[in-house]
Amino acid sequence: MRSKLLTAGLFLAIGTGYACSAIAQVKPETLVEQRVSAMRLQGKYFGPLGGMAQGRIPYDANIAARNAGYLEVLSKMPWDGFEPSTKDLKTRALPEVYSEPAKFKAAQDTFNVEVGKLVAATKSGNEASVKAAIMDVNKACGNCHDTFRAKAQ
Amino acid sequence: MPRHLPGEGAITAATASTASTRAGALAWAACALALLLPSAFAAAAGDAARGLYLAKAGGCLACHTEDKKGATPFAGGRALKTPFGTFYGPNLTPHAAAGIGRWSDADFVRAMRHGVRPDGANYYPAFPYPSFTGITDRDLADLWAYLKTLPPDPRPSQPHDLRFPYRWRYPIVAWKWLYFTPGPFASDPRRAPMVDRGAYLVEALGHCGECHTPRNYLGATKKDRALAGGKGPTGKDLPNLTPTHLAKWSDPELKDFLLFGTKPDMDSADEAMAEVVRNTTSQLTPEDLAALMAYLRALPARPDEPATSDKKK
Numbered sequence A: 001m002r003s004k005l006l007t008a009g010l011f012l013a014i015g016t017g018y019a020c021s022a023i024a025q026v027k028p029e030t031l032v033e034q035r036v037s038a039m040r041l042q043g044k045y046f047g048p049l050g051g052m053a054q055g056r057i058p059y060d061a062n063i064a065a066r067n068a069g070y071l072e073v074l075s076k077m078p079w080d081g082f083e084p085s086t087k088d089l090k091t092r093a094l095p096e097v098y099s100e101p102a103k104f105k106a107a108q109d110t111f112n113v114e115v116g117k118l119v120a121a122t123k124s125g126n127e128a129s130v131k132a133a134i135m136d137v138n139k140a141c142g143n144c145h146d147t148f149r150a151k152a153q
Numbered sequence B: 001m002p003r004h005l006p007g008e009g010a011i012t013a014a015t016a017s018t019a020s021t022r023a024g025a026l027a028w029a030a031c032a033l034a035l036l037l038p039s040a041f042a043a044a045a046g047d048a049a050r051g052l053y054l055a056k057a058g059g060c061l062a063c064h065t066e067d068k069k070g071a072t073p074f075a076g077g078r079a080l081k082t083p084f085g086t087f088y089g090p091n092l093t094p095h096a097a098a099g100i101g102r103w104s105d106a107d108f109v110r111a112m113r114h115g116v117r118p119d120g121a122n123y124y125p126a127f128p129y130p131s132f133t134g135i136t137d138r139d140l141a142d143l144w145a146y147l148k149t150l151p152p153d154p155r156p157s158q159p160h161d162l163r164f165p166y167r168w169r170y171p172i173v174a175w176k177w178l179y180f181t182p183g184p185f186a187s188d189p190r191r192a193p194m195v196d197r198g199a200y201l202v203e204a205l206g207h208c209g210e211c212h213t214p215r216n217y218l219g220a221t222k223k224d225r226a227l228a229g230g231k232g233p234t235g236k237d238l239p240n241l242t243p244t245h246l247a248k249w250s251d252p253e254l255k256d257f258l259l260f261g262t263k264p265d266m267d268s269a270d271e272a273m274a275e276v277v278r279n280t281t282s283q284l285t286p287e288d289l290a291a292l293m294a295y296l297r298a299l300p301a302r303p304d305e306p307a308t309s310d311k312k313k
Helices: A002-025 A028-053 A061-074 A101-124 A127-148 B008-023 B026-036 B048-057 B105-114 B137-147 B171-179 B193-205 B251-260 B271-279 B286-298
Strands: B079-082 B085-088
Touching: A028 A061, A028 A127, A061 A101, A061 A127, A101 A127, A127 B271, B048 B137, B048 B193, B105 B137, B193 B286, B251 B271, B251 B286
Parallel strands: none
Antiparallel strands: B079 B085
């Protein structure tokens, strides 16, 4: 039993090691492409939520819950793409991403917390609280963009 | 409701000071003259309901409200970080000690049009009086009437936290002499009335150029580069609002952005602008929104500022 655990632990350790070294070897261009894709998909699934919160499109609890669920996963994806190796590539990431890592991390955390609250709100089924949560997520997006993302070209 | 139309005095003073800027030293005399005049017309009775709309169109709320949930609107406290230091929007409620409850009508007009405090000191142009000077007498009276209806709040205004030489207010006199032309917005009969209205909303009330026009090293907006994209308070490059890029957005796209903060590619506005959308552009009447857009469309296309903060583009 004990030796089985040890073996499993060893394999797990080796596996993790591979996964990490695999990430480290990803080309910076690929990392940028992937994190931008994660952001774009968040735009895709957040867009209708924003429309519902502002009354531009009719509220649909099912779509809101589905999109919130997608966002919960998507909202965690971009961050490990901000590797120092990508620093000098042409992107809209401002130098503050790398010069103020703690602040950047805090902005991510705030965002992830707000998305978590949105998911919880969609489970409660209360339209008003879902809409309020959507606006809070929107603010968290924009707050991070204020500091860490350059203007569009 | 009967309304006293503003006295002629202000208009004369404005014309005089515009001309005298060109004439150089005469500006002093004109400014001094202008400072004496507001009391002549400030007594006009304002319409508070209209003032509320103007306060939205003027975007007063953001700088004069603390940046936290549950903050009292207009009780002051927002930090504006600039290269010169951090400014804090003061309390605008009519509280006698903490706010502007002791101000006379003339004090308000003098602050907005001339950038001068009731005690005679100059405001830093972080308070965008270079734009607000263009607000018409009637609109000033209505804004003032609205502010007086706010519940007085005792939150004390926070002193600004400025870097060394900027703590002195005296140099603002020179700054104003160089860069500030007081006087209400002058309609231009050569352009369509809608464009003219849009110009008033963008240039005077909305003070869009305070962020979207590039500034020189003394923090004055470059008039010949109006709305060609400035720097936010933190030094971040902000978008060019002339048709250079905006021409690629259709009218419905631009309108969607100004109403909801959603860009054509489903991206959303950064929070600084999202707040402007929530507080101001989405609150405009359909006519004013159309006028604002018409004015932006009618601007000459100006090239972008050379990028600095987004070094990579």
